[in-house]
Amino acid sequence: MNLEKSDAAFIRAKKLMPGGVNSPVRSFSNVDCTPPFISHAKGSHIFDIDGNDYVDYVGSWGPMILGHAHEQVVDALKKAVERGTSYGAPTELETRLAEIVQKIYPSMEVMRMVNSGTEATMSALRVARGFTGRDKIVKFIGCYHGHSDSLLVNAGSGAATFGEPSSPGVTENIAQDTIALPYNDIAAVEKIFAECGEKIACVIVEPIAGNMGLVLPENNFLPALREVTKKYGALLIFDEVMCGFRNNVQAQKPDLTCLGKVIGGGLPCACYGGKAEIMRNVSPDGKIYQAGTLSGNPLAMTAGIETLQILIDTPNFIENLNAKTSKLVEGLKNIFCANAQVPQAGSMFSIFFTNKKVTNYADATAANQEKFKRWFIKMLERGIYLAPSQFETLFVSAAHTDADIEKTLAAAKIACKELL
Numbered sequence: 001m002n003l004e005k006s007d008a009a010f011i012r013a014k015k016l017m018p019g020g021v022n023s024p025v026r027s028f029s030n031v032d033c034t035p036p037f038i039s040h041a042k043g044s045h046i047f048d049i050d051g052n053d054y055v056d057y058v059g060s061w062g063p064m065i066l067g068h069a070h071e072q073v074v075d076a077l078k079k080a081v082e083r084g085t086s087y088g089a090p091t092e093l094e095t096r097l098a099e100i101v102q103k104i105y106p107s108m109e110v111m112r113m114v115n116s117g118t119e120a121t122m123s124a125l126r127v128a129r130g131f132t133g134r135d136k137i138v139k140f141i142g143c144y145h146g147h148s149d150s151l152l153v154n155a156g157s158g159a160a161t162f163g164e165p166s167s168p169g170v171t172e173n174i175a176q177d178t179i180a181l182p183y184n185d186i187a188a189v190e191k192i193f194a195e196c197g198e199k200i201a202c203v204i205v206e207p208i209a210g211n212m213g214l215v216l217p218e219n220n221f222l223p224a225l226r227e228v229t230k231k232y233g234a235l236l237i238f239d240e241v242m243c244g245f246r247n248n249v250q251a252q253k254p255d256l257t258c259l260g261k262v263i264g265g266g267l268p269c270a271c272y273g274g275k276a277e278i279m280r281n282v283s284p285d286g287k288i289y290q291a292g293t294l295s296g297n298p299l300a301m302t303a304g305i306e307t308l309q310i311l312i313d314t315p316n317f318i319e320n321l322n323a324k325t326s327k328l329v330e331g332l333k334n335i336f337c338a339n340a341q342v343p344q345a346g347s348m349f350s351i352f353f354t355n356k357k358v359t360n361y362a363d364a365t366a367a368n369q370e371k372f373k374r375w376f377i378k379m380l381e382r383g384i385y386l387a388p389s390q391f392e393t394l395f396v397s398a399a400h401t402d403a404d405i406e407k408t409l410a411a412a413k414i415a416c417k418e419l420l
């Protein structure tokens, strides 16, 4: 694998940006490898400036559920860009996207579009605190909800990868209001509510956790969260920025839901919303302030509308995508047997090098990260582009072909022989 041009590009980038990147995990520093600098992407493949061609399972960290540069999305964007890129005034596009979102998420009676998942969760917290008049929040260790101060306490994703799950710069006062508990540990949640439930504004949770690798909720976890929050008058916030649209986990009827990634079809867009009686407190209907110069941007709305419309209009879209993912995951399980865990949720999956089931962040960190590093490099060398950390989730898109999956499994077979 030749990365000569990427090496040179990386040196230039590092002079100007921390780690040479605009989001930490992209630096590949944790796998001791130059990140391929990307020139373009199409369907399930991503290409770097040295001409390497990879099967892509990062999918821009989740949004690219249709694959890259989907013709229909690109055509709609070309037309949209001719009409101007931003107005700072209402458009029908925003209502159209909101209507589509509500069809899929009926619990989101009233919603607001924002630009990133970070903004969505940060705003949802403000709404929860404003609505309940309480300060404290409960989150789960290893869940990542973006990088706002209150939520950057015991966080997953890049924060876990770089060993700083809580960031310097988050003040003691702010951190004090964030209670972080182990994922899947309902006894810990009940205990904290018994102690100070009347001070807790909300519980925020990834209903399928994807930022400590993929960790599924145990059977009673989400129903129990619904029950305890209801009992104490706290709000339940589902952060579905990653798992949303790919999975349906709304059976518990959360009070607020945060969406991102897929909703923008690869452009900057996210959304938070929920019960009308709560969301009507957001400015200008109510006093809880939240705003955005580029929120509801016409290009982002267009990419979101086209992407979600294809998802809705294509018969068995999700079933087929999930079946394809299962084929890959079953193949990986057969190759690694007891040496690795390959959890799957719909079109999301990840790999932990451990023989023990992973149910929380402590289990995830106990998996063999050295082995992960070697696995990652071996796969990259064979043209398979994975996330460079075991604390991330991988995504299959509608554009992945049987040939892609066969190529991936063939590479995994060789990698496994060299690893074990």
Ligand SMILES: *Cc1c(COP(=O)(O)O)cnc(C)c1O
Binding pocket: 115, 116, 117, 118, 119, 121, 144, 145, 146, 147, 206, 210, 211, 239, 240, 241, 242, 243, 260, 261, 270
């Ligand atoms: C990615 C992610 C976020 C943050 O979204 P950004 O758009 O990166 O700010 C929040 N919550 C979850 C669950 C995520 O996966």
